[in-house]
Amino acid sequence: MKTKAVRLYGAKDLRLEEFELPKIKQDEILVKIITDSVCMSSYKATILGENHKRVPKDIGENPIIMGHEFSGIIVEVGKVWQHQFKPGDKFAIQPALNYKGSMASPGYSYKNFGGACTYAIIPPEVMELGCLLPYKGEAFYEASLAEPMSCVIGAFHANYHTVTGKYEHVMGIVEGGNMALLAGCGPMGLGAIDYILHCDKRPRLLVVTDINEERIARAQTVFSKEEAKKNGIELIFVNTKNIENPSEYLRELTENEGYHDVFVYAPIQEVVEDGDKILARDGCLNFFAGPTDSNFSAQMNFYNVHYAATHVAGTSGGNTDDMKESLEMSARQAINPAVMITHIGGLNAAADTTLNLPNIPGGKKLIYTHIDMELTAIEEFANKAKIDGDPFFTEMAKIIKRHNGLWSLEAEKYLLENYKKTI
CATH class of the missing domain: 3.90.180.10 (Medium-chain alcohol dehydrogenases, catalytic domain)
Structure with a gap:
């Protein structure tokens, strides 16, 4: 073989x-x-x-x-x-x-x-x-x-909280609490939002930050405030790029109570430190993003560790x-x-995509291993159909539109059954 x-x-x-x-x-x-x-x-x-x-x-x-x-x-x-x-x-x-x-x-x-x-x-x-x-x-x-998605789910299971006066850790997020996803409009952050909205233990407030307006706009298209509300969650997206003091602004959204669960989706010192600053009492900061620098570090308020029981968790898969x-x-x-x-x-x-991954905008890049196709943004299918006049991409663009701009089972089936150029 x-x-x-x-x-x-x-x-x-x-x-x-x-x-x-x-x-x-x-x-x-x-x-x-x-x-x-x-x-x-x-x-x-x-x-x-x-x-x-x-x-x-x-x-x-x-x-x-x-x-x-x-x-x-x-x-x-x-x-x-x-x-x-x-x-x-x-x-x-x-x-x-x-x-x-x-x-x-x-x-x-x-x-x-x-x-x-x-x-x-x-x-x-x-x-x-x-x-x-x-x-x-x-x-x-x-x-x-x-x-x-299992990495996302594992991170939520790894968070923990304490019981005052007892040496016990309660695993998982605070149900009905305040949660923040910092730098959360990338692919893993979007997966996290989806999971939070539909899992069995949900926060009352979910604040998602990013500094890229296009990523935020796409996330808002995929996850509406109305859908979140149906699941008992107030969903707020915040672009922190031009906010002078992001941590202060984010705390104000909780009436200065802070966040019980904070997830950091980018290995950036300032983002980690903002995550620490917005923790509520007994708040858990989950450092999800994997840095390439083995000496990556950030400051943490150890006064709050001692007196407010704030703490850190992290998972790798x-x-x-x-x-x-x-x-x-x-x-x-x-x-x-x-x-x-x-x-x-x-x-x-696949090779070029892997080598250049940090420089390719957007979310997950999905490879179908038995076909020969240049890496193509889903949102470009319609333009590709117009430029090339290719009936395959014309139909694919229609399928994508039917599914709110998302990949789907219908799109996958059409690709596997109708795309003629094999590897």
Whole structure:
């Protein structure tokens, strides 16, 4: 079985290549990858190469397949797992394996296992850990985005609060409390808003900040105040770019009570420090954004730590239960991960997209691994149809419009059934 894959050979050295996969062993599973969404973590691995903590030192001779937010269809099952899986099953992957203390993970560490490819071999440790997850939904992109959504969900589960006079931590956000998402109109922030509006424990007030008016406008289009109100939440978007004292302004929105839960979605010192300043008593600041600088730091008010019980949490990915929650909520349409997607492309676009990810505006970049398509913003489909006169993009633009400017199951089906240029 031949596969085409984007492989990492060293820092900034990504190559799209075709090579032969070995025949699967009795404890392995062969899969066809359909979708792989590009993560900022993949960019970090690409920039660092063998200096990344999950990437092997010998990638120059034994390159690894990129991509860890992927889904597809099972093609062949080794004898060991035939009682549990069968060809034709759809799947999602929990990439945070942590197998026997190893940091090995798909998209960082494996020669034949990753998402930026047409076919891959799943090694036995994935099944042993229960990280090959059956997917009962229809849209492949939802299964791919279950991984980033699980990171969002895991962060909410990791927040905690204290009980006065007792040495107890109550896990999760404060129900009916005040919550702020700082720098929250990027893809992960949008996923967080979707989850907050539809999960079982919700705040009373949700304030989302950003400094980009276009991102805020798109978020307001996707998440209306009316929808939030139906779910018992007052939703406020704030552009802090020209506000002289953002923390003071944000506190005023709570009548100076402060925020019980603050999530920081950008590794920027000033944003982190504003998050600390707006905490209420027993407030939890969740530093969600992963910095590339190992010495990244920010000031925190330790007077408030001592007397007001403010505290910090942080997570790096979700666990398998978070993935299952994401898949279950997507399957019953309680959340719509499509809110994160702004660009579509084929496997031919995956390498350049990964290398230039910080410079490409918008949200999640979704790769369909069996097609050949330049990375294209969803909002550009209509212009592309006018310029090229391509009936495919003409119809795609109509589909996107029908779904409030979002990617959808209808769009995915039309792409897979009608796009003729394959990789």
